Amino acid sequence: MANEKVLISGIEYKVRKLIDKYNLLLTENKGLKEEVEELRNQLTTLQELLNKKNNEFLKLTLANALENKFGVEKGIQIIDELVKEIDRSVDAISK
Numbered sequence: 001m002a003n004e005k006v007l008i009s010g011i012e013y014k015v016r017k018l019i020d021k022y023n024l025l026l027t028e029n030k031g032l033k034e035e036v037e038e039l040r041n042q043l044t045t046l047q048e049l050l051n052k053k054n055n056e057f058l059k060l061t062l063a064n065a066l067e068n069k070f071g072v073e074k075g076i077q078i079i080d081e082l083v084k085e086i087d088r089s090v091d092a093i094s095k
Contacts, residue, residue, distance in 0.1 A: 066075030 063075060063079065066078055069075075070078065
């Protein structure tokens with residue numbers, strides 16, 4: 001009888017420890033999921049910023065190339081013509 005009580009007490013102790021570990025892991029898992037979501041949001045923000053900076057870089061590179069080849073006034077004129085052509089293309093596609 002005493003052996004059975006000791007055995008049952010040992011099992012109860014181990015079950016309590018397992019429950020405590022489970023609760024700890026649940027808490028840790030929740031925190032990690034929140035951290036992952038926050039990191040995903042940061043990644044999205046950084047990707048958008050990178051795309052914006054890449055576009056700015058391409059514009060500046062194009063502007064500098066046109067400026068070096070044609071001069072400032074002619075470069076501006078070419079860019080204006082390209083923008084108008086893009087606008088016409090967008091209008092044609094959207095119809």
